[in-house]
Amino acid sequence: MSFEPQKINGKFKGKDIISLDQFSPKDIDILFRLARKMKVIAANGKPSRVLDGKIVTLIFYEPSSRTFGSFGASVKQLGGQTVDILNPQVFSSVSKGETLEDTIRVFEAYCDAIVIRHPVAGTAKIAAEAAKFVPILNAGDGIGEHPTQTLLDLCTINEKHGRLNKLTGVMVGDLLNGRTVHSLLKGLSLYKNNTVYLLSPKELKLSKEDFRDYSLRGVKLIEISKQEELPKNADFWYWTRVQKERLKSLENYESLKNRFIVTKNLVNQKAGKNTIIMHPLPRVGEIDPIVDSDPRAVYLSSQVRNGMYIRMALLSLVITGK
Amino acid sequence: MSFEPQKINGKFKGKDIISLDQFSPKDIDILFRLARKMKVIAANGKPSRVLDGKIVTLIFYEPSSRTFGSFGASVKQLGGQTVDILNPQVFSSVSKGETLEDTIRVFEAYCDAIVIRHPVAGTAKIAAEAAKFVPILNAGDGIGEHPTQTLLDLCTINEKHGRLNKLTGVMVGDLLNGRTVHSLLKGLSLYKNNTVYLLSPKELKLSKEDFRDYSLRGVKLIEISKQEELPKNADFWYWTRVQKERLKSLENYESLKNRFIVTKNLVNQKAGKNTIIMHPLPRVGEIDPIVDSDPRAVYLSSQVRNGMYIRMALLSLVITGK
Amino acid sequence: MSFEPQKINGKFKGKDIISLDQFSPKDIDILFRLARKMKVIAANGKPSRVLDGKIVTLIFYEPSSRTFGSFGASVKQLGGQTVDILNPQVFSSVSKGETLEDTIRVFEAYCDAIVIRHPVAGTAKIAAEAAKFVPILNAGDGIGEHPTQTLLDLCTINEKHGRLNKLTGVMVGDLLNGRTVHSLLKGLSLYKNNTVYLLSPKELKLSKEDFRDYSLRGVKLIEISKQEELPKNADFWYWTRVQKERLKSLENYESLKNRFIVTKNLVNQKAGKNTIIMHPLPRVGEIDPIVDSDPRAVYLSSQVRNGMYIRMALLSLVITGK
Numbered sequence: 001m002s003f004e005p006q007k008i009n010g011k012f013k014g015k016d017i018i019s020l021d022q023f024s025p026k027d028i029d030i031l032f033r034l035a036r037k038m039k040v041i042a043a044n045g046k047p048s049r050v051l052d053g054k055i056v057t058l059i060f061y062e063p064s065s066r067t068f069g070s071f072g073a074s075v076k077q078l079g080g081q082t083v084d085i086l087n088p089q090v091f092s093s094v095s096k097g098e099t100l101e102d103t104i105r106v107f108e109a110y111c112d113a114i115v116i117r118h119p120v121a122g123t124a125k126i127a128a129e130a131a132k133f134v135p136i137l138n139a140g141d142g143i144g145e146h147p148t149q150t151l152l153d154l155c156t157i158n159e160k161h162g163r164l165n166k167l168t169g170v171m172v173g174d175l176l177n178g179r180t181v182h183s184l185l186k187g188l189s190l191y192k193n194n195t196v197y198l199l200s201p202k203e204l205k206l207s208k209e210d211f212r213d214y215s216l217r218g219v220k221l222i223e224i225s226k227q228e229e230l231p232k233n234a235d236f237w238y239w240t241r242v243q244k245e246r247l248k249s250l251e252n253y254e255s256l257k258n259r260f261i262v263t264k265n266l267v268n269q270k271a272g273k274n275t276i277i278m279h280p281l282p283r284v285g286e287i288d289p290i291v292d293s294d295p296r297a298v299y300l301s302s303q304v305r306n307g308m309y310i311r312m313a314l315l316s317l318v319i320t321g322k
Numbered sequence: 323m324s325f326e327p328q329k330i331n332g333k334f335k336g337k338d339i340i341s342l343d344q345f346s347p348k349d350i351d352i353l354f355r356l357a358r359k360m361k362v363i364a365a366n367g368k369p370s371r372v373l374d375g376k377i378v379t380l381i382f383y384e385p386s387s388r389t390f391g392s393f394g395a396s397v398k399q400l401g402g403q404t405v406d407i408l409n410p411q412v413f414s415s416v417s418k419g420e421t422l423e424d425t426i427r428v429f430e431a432y433c434d435a436i437v438i439r440h441p442v443a444g445t446a447k448i449a450a451e452a453a454k455f456v457p458i459l460n461a462g463d464g465i466g467e468h469p470t471q472t473l474l475d476l477c478t479i480n481e482k483h484g485r486l487n488k489l490t491g492v493m494v495g496d497l498l499n500g501r502t503v504h505s506l507l508k509g510l511s512l513y514k515n516n517t518v519y520l521l522s523p524k525e526l527k528l529s530k531e532d533f534r535d536y537s538l539r540g541v542k543l544i545e546i547s548k549q550e551e552l553p554k555n556a557d558f559w560y561w562t563r564v565q566k567e568r569l570k571s572l573e574n575y576e577s578l579k580n581r582f583i584v585t586k587n588l589v590n591q592k593a594g595k596n597t598i599i600m601h602p603l604p605r606v607g608e609i610d611p612i613v614d615s616d617p618r619a620v621y622l623s624s625q626v627r628n629g630m631y632i633r634m635a636l637l638s639l640v641i642t643g644k
Numbered sequence: 645m646s647f648e649p650q651k652i653n654g655k656f657k658g659k660d661i662i663s664l665d666q667f668s669p670k671d672i673d674i675l676f677r678l679a680r681k682m683k684v685i686a687a688n689g690k691p692s693r694v695l696d697g698k699i700v701t702l703i704f705y706e707p708s709s710r711t712f713g714s715f716g717a718s719v720k721q722l723g724g725q726t727v728d729i730l731n732p733q734v735f736s737s738v739s740k741g742e743t744l745e746d747t748i749r750v751f752e753a754y755c756d757a758i759v760i761r762h763p764v765a766g767t768a769k770i771a772a773e774a775a776k777f778v779p780i781l782n783a784g785d786g787i788g789e790h791p792t793q794t795l796l797d798l799c800t801i802n803e804k805h806g807r808l809n810k811l812t813g814v815m816v817g818d819l820l821n822g823r824t825v826h827s828l829l830k831g832l833s834l835y836k837n838n839t840v841y842l843l844s845p846k847e848l849k850l851s852k853e854d855f856r857d858y859s860l861r862g863v864k865l866i867e868i869s870k871q872e873e874l875p876k877n878a879d880f881w882y883w884t885r886v887q888k889e890r891l892k893s894l895e896n897y898e899s900l901k902n903r904f905i906v907t908k909n910l911v912n913q914k915a916g917k918n919t920i921i922m923h924p925l926p927r928v929g930e931i932d933p934i935v936d937s938d939p940r941a942v943y944l945s946s947q948v949r950n951g952m953y954i955r956m957a958l959l960s961l962v963i964t965g966k
Contacts, residue, residue, distance in 0.1 A: 046375075047374060047375025047376075052691060053690075053691025053692075053721075053723070054691075055717055055720050055721065057713065057717075063412070065407050065410045066428055068407075069379065069405050069407055069428075069429055069432055070432060072405045072432075073377055073379075073405050073432035073433060076377050076403040076405070077375075077377065079375070081403070081720040081725070083713050083716045083717050083720070084406070084728070085709050085712075085713055088709045090707070096885075096887075096888070096926050096928065097888075097926065097928035098925070098926035098927070098928065101933070102925065102926060102927065102944065105944045105948075106710055106713075106925065106944070106948050107713055109945075109948040109949045109951075109952065110713055110714060110716075110717035110952055111717060241418075243418075244418070244419075281420070281424065281428065282418050282419065282420035282424060283420070283424065284418065284419035284420065289423070300424065300427045300428070301431075304427075304428050304431040305431045307431075308431065308432055368697075369696060369697020369698075370697075385734070387729050387732045388750055390729075391701065391727050391729055391750075391751055391754055392754060394727045395699055395701075395727050395754035395755060398699050398725040398727070399697075399699065401697070403725070406728070563740075565740075566740070566741075603742070603746065603750065604740050604741065604742035604746060605742070605746065606740065606741035606742065607741075611745070622746065622749045622750070623753075626749075626750050626753040627753045629753075630753065630754055
């Protein structure tokens with residue numbers, strides 16, 4: 001039987017955090033409550049020291065300055081320190097032919113938790129299986145999972161609307177390949193009565209299998225093909241980038257990348273008072289910067305900050321249990 | 323109207339530090355007094371904790387191990403921590419086409435201040451304009467500015483002579499392109515009755531425009547062409563490297579690089595008891611290592627240390643206001 | 645007279661740590677006692693703060709994520725912070741032609757100790773000679789020395805057997821080039837009545853000069869050529885990798901690399917109840933992973949952990965004297 005990360009089941013301490021599938025709505029609730037507490041403490045300017053004397057190793061086999069910065073700051077905000085191992089496959093032991101398992105076992109000897117980023121799906125799980133003493137946190141493994149991204153997205157929606165059910169949302173962009181979109185759909189499927197409008201170039205539509213799968217999980221999906229068909233007053237817009245690196249030809253990219261753009265005009269026409277405009281970032285033209293100053297645009301403000309609070313809460317829970 | 327960083331005007335808290343032009347002699351005086359205090363605390367071996375719980379992001383688009391190390395140590399000497407983002411244009415989001423503005427807005431969500439180094443002049447100002455919540459400190463933007471370098475140079479002169487006016491100095495090397503030389507001339511022009519002798523290969527003389535400009539600002543400039551013409555007993559010598567990377571041909575470099583060299587002999591002939599010998603480093607042959615042990619040679623001792631104390635003082639002032 | 649690092653002679657404070665030759669058995673004993681104390685403190689989960697407010701610069705001219713991680717964690721476990729300078733020869737001042745001496749003198753201005761890793765033998769000694777104020781610790785200089793590796797090996801043997809004399813050991817692999825093997829033989833020669841069986845492909849045997857040298861130092865060496873000749877119940881096995889980078893041809897490497905392998909079978913036949921199985925890591929096939937779970941296999945457990953405790957103890961001793 002192959003290794004599966006344990007369900008959280010209300011107990012975070014010592015658990016690996018590999019997949020959103022480990023979380024029940026109750027687990028998510030525990031996490032969000034602590035994240036909110038972290039936010040209040042930060043707002044009061046009182047340094048928390050819950051990770052005082054703790055070391056977290058950030059081992060990134062693939063660069064991601066944003067996720068690296070967010071996890072690093074999360075550890076340090078709590079009084080802990082990081083050991084930063086960047087590109088070990090180029091630098092040293094790993095390049096000498098060491099297995100991932102050995103690398104993990106060596107680094108776990110030095111620290112209290114390991115955050116791993118890797119380009120290959122499934123790697124975080126292998127790392128978790130190898131580690132004997134410390135929890136492994138998945139910071140994204142290729143087309144696999146990136147659970148803290150989804151948790152911060154859910155946290156941002158929940159913060160605004162006070163619930164994760166009975167929501168009407170909009171997802172736009174590369175729905176075929178976009179990892180964040182898929183994970184968020186999975187996350188929303190943990191709650192009842194959610195409806196999501198899907199807007200993408202037809203080449204980048206959700207695959208039939210995925211459409212069926214998420215529908216069966218309970219999310220009501222509605223495919224549309226023009227911005228005009230967007231519902232008014234949705235609870236959230238989740239706009240994403242067409243990822244150049246996932247397309248076969250650059251020509252394809254040029255024709256697809258800016259098919260759908262958030263403009264001031266579109267916001268005026270379709271967004272409601274309580275609609276929040278989200279984006280997992282980076283953006284490369286999908287949202288007109290003039291929209292940034294709209295209080296409903298959260299992609300550069302609370303969405304980013306919640307990423308840090310979620311990671312602070314998660315690190316605190318898996319390392320100290322509280 | 324384009325964005326201009328605010329004058330300090332006695333109030334550092336929350337201000338971006340982009341250019342020497344923001345400083346009045348009174349501001350410089352406040353800074354130097356705190357830097358001196360930092361030095362005393364360090365000498366007593368008592369760790370200061372003024373940045374306890376604070377995080378400073380060091381975002382370097384261009385490597386500079388010296389400036390990186392000095393800023394990093396400054397934060398840590400004060401009990402703070404850093405998040406180190408090196409070469410984001412190669413690693414990740416930025417390489418995916420993200421704008422500098424978005425990058426800055428993301429990282430400011432995680433920290434209390436951002437130190438930025440960039441190869442392109444004007445970038446620090448753009449970053450400062452983008453940041454909504456935390457101060458930006460310019461750690462050098464190409465041929466633009468590097469204000470902490472100039473402040474540490476002024477601090478070193480002031481520490482020795484107890485004043486920044488009525489000085490006679492010497493500047494040698496690439497006066498055409500050298501950023502440190504230009505900034506120091508600007509800094510000295512804030513004070514009265516300073517005279518600077520300029521010695522360089524004729525291909526690397528101060529441009530006519532710059533000569534006129536600094537003269538108008540009030541520094542008396544005297545161009546000389548041979549080491550023999552150096553004044554005796556100057557208050558400071560500021561020797562600089564001919565920067566290979568700024569010259570059109572390598573051949574040119576070879577013929578120019580070691581035209582003027584500080585030797586023991588030259589020191590004996592021209593330096594006085596109170597002359598200090600400075601260099602912004604790195605050096606590649608402009609100063610004979612035998613001179614290093616001369617107590618008047620400060621380039622490897624107090625000049626380097628003052629860089630850290632100045633940065634400690636500046637970080638403390640912009641983050642905490644004191 | 646050329647510079648030689650000082651003997652420890654019971655006094656660690658301020659001393660450079662360049663070579664195992666600086667240590668007497670009494671010095672090693674002081675170090676091991678403190679390392680054991682570090683281990684107990686860590687096991688109790690009480691953060692030590694002996695390096696509170698101290699900064700250690702890790703300057704790595706050659707990547708080595710394992711040694712980098714171990715030293716970094718050691719500093720942070722003790723409440724200190726690091727300034728990490730990776731590949732300065734590529735990044736910045738050094739690439740502009742700065743000498744190692746100048747680099748060291750600049751960085752020592754910012755910190756309380758410097759850990760240096762360099763590909764060229766003898767570099768750590770040059771750094772130690774250049775530094776005026778802070779101790780230099782050698783984290784490996786090419787085919788030169790890597791004293792903390794040997795100290796952790798000795799510590800691991802001592803921890804198990806309670807002594808470093810009257811031992812019977814086995815060393816396997818590339819005995820011609822392997823730095824760790826040579827250093828450990830040197831270390832064992834500080835104690836009396838040790839016997840080591842040497843097993844290697846004949847192309848990778850200890851050179852005649854080295855064989856004679858270590859014998860004269862007092863270690864009894866016995867060369868064998870087949871796994872069958874291994875002694876039963878040895879006190880330790882020290883298995884090493886055939887280093888691809890040291891061999892002339894890749895073909896050679898393929899034929900030599902897995903000549904001798906630790907299998908469960910071999911352990912059953914030759915290891916005793918108290919034999920410990922060691923490896924300096926990384927391994928690339930010399931030890932069957934099935935052996936990892938054997939309690940006598942210490943290469944992924946206490947050997948790695950002792951590396952950190954030894955480095956913690958050493959840093960504490962050279963920086964604070966206790």
